[in-house]
Amino acid sequence: MTKRSDCPISNVLDHVGDKWSLLIIRDLMFFGKHSYSELQNSDEKMATNILSSRLEKLEKEGLIYKQKDKQDKRKKVYRLTEAGIDMLPIMLEMIVWSAKHAPETNIPNQLVSRVHTDRAGLIQELTEQLHQQP
Amino acid sequence: MTKRSDCPISNVLDHVGDKWSLLIIRDLMFFGKHSYSELQNSDEKMATNILSSRLEKLEKEGLIYKQKDKQDKRKKVYRLTEAGIDMLPIMLEMIVWSAKHAPETNIPNQLVSRVHTDRAGLIQELTEQLHQQP
DNA sequence: ACATTTAACTTTTAAAATGCAAGTTAAATT
DNA sequence: AATTTAACTTGCATTTTAAAAGTTAAATGT
Numbered sequence: 001m002t003k004r005s006d007c008p009i010s011n012v013l014d015h016v017g018d019k020w021s022l023l024i025i026r027d028l029m030f031f032g033k034h035s036y037s038e039l040q041n042s043d044e045k046m047a048t049n050i051l052s053s054r055l056e057k058l059e060k061e062g063l064i065y066k067q068k069d070k071q072d073k074r075k076k077v078y079r080l081t082e083a084g085i086d087m088l089p090i091m092l093e094m095i096v097w098s099a100k101h102a103p104e105t106n107i108p109n110q111l112v113s114r115v116h117t118d119r120a121g122l123i124q125e126l127t128e129q130l131h132q133q134p
Numbered sequence: 135m136t137k138r139s140d141c142p143i144s145n146v147l148d149h150v151g152d153k154w155s156l157l158i159i160r161d162l163m164f165f166g167k168h169s170y171s172e173l174q175n176s177d178e179k180m181a182t183n184i185l186s187s188r189l190e191k192l193e194k195e196g197l198i199y200k201q202k203d204k205q206d207k208r209k210k211v212y213r214l215t216e217a218g219i220d221m222l223p224i225m226l227e228m229i230v231w232s233a234k235h236a237p238e239t240n241i242p243n244q245l246v247s248r249v250h251t252d253r254a255g256l257i258q259e260l261t262e263q264l265h266q267q268p
Numbered sequence: 269a270c271a272t273t274t275a276a277c278t279t280t281t282a283a284a285a286t287g288c289a290a291g292t293t294a295a296a297t298t
Numbered sequence: 299a300a301t302t303t304a305a306c307t308t309g310c311a312t313t314t315t316a317a318a319a320g321t322t323a324a325a326t327g328t
Contacts, residue, residue: 008232098142
């Protein structure tokens with residue numbers, strides 16, 4: 001997506017304003033997925049060509065990076081960059097929104113409680129974890 | 135967009151996971167826009183048929199509602215519902231993300247500072263303002 | 269060693285969404 | 299009465315998405 005304006009919100013949407021990009025980030029962020037096939041097996045079942053093009057775009061934009069797997073040379077390992085990790089607060093607020101307005105979804109209630117009682121601590125903790133995933 | 139899974143993040147994207155919906159919410163939320171023609175005149179210049187279909191979708195999903203303007207009977211007034219207003223924290227975190235990772239965008243620096251120093255107060259204040267817009 | 273499976277894609281083609289320009293209708297203004 | 303404004307709708311070309319099948323290299327099983 002090419003830059004549409006100088007608005008900071010529009011800018012975020014230029015990176016992840018589609019139906020799939022944030023689901024990739026979600027899987028890297030919360031579900032410990034790191035390979036193409038793991039990413040493809042989400043509940044939402046994204047088509048492989050879309051996954052491929054989104055990974056390429058997210059990498060080009062600096063939200064994720066990939067490396068070769070040392071053990072299995074067929075595999076590639078996808079991880080969040082710092083810019084990708086910094087999407088965490090946005091993701092948390094989306095979960096909070098759904099906890100209130102779509103409670104029939106699978107809300108991680110402990111996480112939501114902790115967002116309310118110890119937001120800064122939670123974000124720091126999760127951010128550190130994500131940085132440490134080698 | 136039809137429901138793709140029971141994931142709370144996927145759920146939010148089913149509502150606003152496209153390039154335009156959150157820009158409409160932004161304009162209603164931060165820029166005091168309330169009419170079709172005002173919404174059409176954003177920097178991003180969305181096509182009128184897209185604006186029309188997004189307004190319809192957002193209304194059907196309960197994020198906005200419309201009423202007739204009392205003074206000018208040609209006009210319709212669009213406003214955020216509570217569910218729409220509750221997107222505020224997501225929007226703020228997007229601005230915070232761009233403040234860090236896309237500082238060349240038009241960052242509202244006072245707002246960003248206040249997010250860091252008095253997040254709860256800021257959200258409460260802005261939320262009240264949005265509720266009061268009659 | 270050979271056959272099968274797995275991982276990460278690419279290609280093809282049909283369907284759907286988007287973008288642009290022009291047109292419509294009712295109400296307000298000149 | 300004529301023009302302008304607001305809120306759309308329509309038609310059509312272009313782009314994007316989705317579904318299915320195919321490709322290549324590396325690993326695994328026999």
